[in-house]
Amino acid sequence: MILNINGQQQTVDADPDTPLLYVLRGELGLNGAKYGCGLGQCGACTVLVDNRAAFSCITPVAVLADKRIVTLEGLGSADNPGPLQHAFIEEQAAQCGYCTAGMIMRAEGLLRRNNQPAEAEIRAAMQPNLCRCGTHMRILRAVRRAAAVIRKNAEAGQ
């Protein structure tokens, strides 16, 4: 089937019941989305589907035709990181970092619909994602920092 991933049409060879996570990692060689629980309880696998954060571990590819999928790789690269990626690096918002990709995608979903979230809105939006190392304070700082950058960019663009 054909999937739109990070702005590109990708032909993938997968059974329709295959969760998106395994197609991203196995067929397309993308590292961002991680297997954490397979149950939608931890958020390590988070990606955007039509601009909304989604658990790729429980989303079968069968329901994703005509949807726009964005993964961590779609936000930037180590040489040219996107605002959230840059903010996570600036704030050193990781220890092991296994949850980082999911955290960034969850926050991306928030900032795409609201680039001036209140603190409570950030925390509520991040609720589905787990961090075990306890880097939550840094993650929150990174989201606030990225939101400020995105707002500034938006103003500069007007």
Added chain:
Amino acid sequence: MTALSRRALLAAGGALVVSVPLGGQAQTPASPPDTANLPGSLKGAPYLDAWIRIDSDGDITVFTGKAELGQGIKTALLQIAAEELSVRVGRPRLVTADTALTPNEGYTAGSHSLQDSGTAIRVAAAQVRQVLLQEAVAILQHPAGQLRLDDGAVVGPDGRRINYGALIPPGILHVVARPDTQLKAPASFIVISTNVPRVDIPAKATGGQAYVQDMRLPGMLHARVVRPPCQGSRLAGLDTGAVAAMAGVTQVVRDGDFLAVVARKEFQAIKAMRALAAAARWQAPEHALPRQAEIFTHLAGLPAQDIKVLDTRRPPGAAGRTLSARYTRAYQMHGSIGPSCAVAQLLDGVMTIWTHTQGVYPDRAAIAELLDMPPAQVRCIHVEGSGCYGHNGADDAAADAALIARAAPGQPVRLQWMREQENGWEPMGPAMASEVRASLDASGRIVDWDYAVWSNTHSTRPGNAGSLLAGQLLAKPFTPPPPKPIPMPEGGGDRNSIPLYALPSARVVYHFIPQMPLRVSAMRGLGAYMNVFSIESFIDELALAAGADPVAFRLRHLDDPRARAVVARAAEGFGWAGAKPAAGHGHGFAFARYKNLAAYCAVAVEIAVERETGRTRLVRAVAAVDAGQVVNPDGLRNQVEGAILQSSSWTLYESATFDAAGVTSLDWSSYPIMRFDAVPASVEVHVIDQPDAPFLGAGECGQGPAAAAVANAMAQATGKRLRDLPLTREKVKAAIGV
């Protein structure tokens, strides 16, 4: 002076010069070098080129036997090497734990990495720097005092530069390190003690290959294991026909009760795993687990070995009041976000395993025994996984992958556990109990202290092949070694069981329980989490009885100036003096020096208790930490911040559940941990730097103090003392009688 005689001079002090570099056919000296006086891990790997190598192009490689677990050790070790070698942090390449390449530094555990590996690399790099200078003296014809090192070159007063590569003839670094090596003075540090950004974070934030889970070798197959439904179940029947015919399946692997399936694609392996589980008939075990509600009674009834940890008892003086208390702690999980994973390949008679184990060498020994292969033909290479916080499923997954790869020779096999397998089979932090009794004199000083702790072992790490889950499942199973207590001063169940306070008369006893109803092992802090929770809770109970402020009461009993300094700094940063919590809020304080020999840490917290629900929320936390010479202050703060949040999660929410058959908390709804709605408004960590003092491990220093600070704040907020970990909202509600 000829080069040869200069080298002979460098080799003075008992060192031996061997002409061939490590990795070649180096002539091993007839008698091993005397390493007793060498610091850190140099004792076990005394040659400079075990740690630092410089090739003829000037490329620098630093070697460590320690592994990156998310604690930032790669960056910290590169900082240390770069500082002493006078190069940019980005210049040296770092090779971490690999049985073919690096020194054997055992496990990356116990907050030892900077103390052991950091110290070794610092001394080795400093001595390499001296070799470089002395070689340059001869070539540049200027005294060493007129030369300077500049990012990979030695520069003379006339501006002439010689690349390090041109100064290092083969073999010159194959000399034994000297304990008296001159280190850089802290005042001249450029890299150490600065916030160098972590070298691993950019890849993790952008989707680079960062974990063993991300490895993709050509032709790699995907495997899943099927575990027995209960501990001790035996495989009574298996029809693999349907599974073998499934799309993509290449193989079913069975050896006794060890069961796995291999497929071309990962999700094919998962579907086949489910089918294989359904096709297996298991015979129920003869022994059931004890009832969870009775676990402490059950543990108390098991034979125990009584270990005298401390006995300075004297006839008691005029005691005023005597208090006593009992504390308990449930089984708790490491709960890594990424389930354990490994990649293995048997090629040309060598089994290579890429693993996130904490100990490549011990893991290699155990897996070699499991496979009946010589250790030299097994190579374990550390690749990062999800944070482990101790002995999780990493070693077991490595063994699983090796067994499966042996059955598919030549082909790389990637094996990852499922969430329910990680939760169901990881060795947990043991359930523990403690009892304490102490007396106060009329002036409010502790005059007598009696403490006892009950625990299983805190390490079932390999060990041997029997330490590995797979080893216990094979048709010819291996027997785990008998559990042993870890001796003090580090201790296991008795870690941090001796208070750092001045106590005129004290006894501490460790009742070590060998028999383990559930599989247990090392979890961040080992017994320190429970012992510090108990001691620091009880110190607050004593302070209350003495009518003293908890911080003042601690200071009254603390002689160590560094301990006093962290207590004072945390109290000051929190605004402890004169602070009155709002209604429903509580302030709590706690302190410990990890293992009584590593980092000092004091934590003050404010919590809020919602009376209707019993729900407790951490509002803010302020910590102070003294970890000796600090390498990366932000890295240290990150560790202590994380410790506070993780320990608060353990303390408020976490207890593994189990029934007669096994662990039942198999996902994040049955084993809830802290989520963003419970994250405090602020966490502040004050770092007290001690320039030039030895590195003190800090990775685990916050676990105990954070737990006790939360408990002490709850006692203030509710007027009730909770002593049974975790301090869940149900227990809070029951205590306050809502």
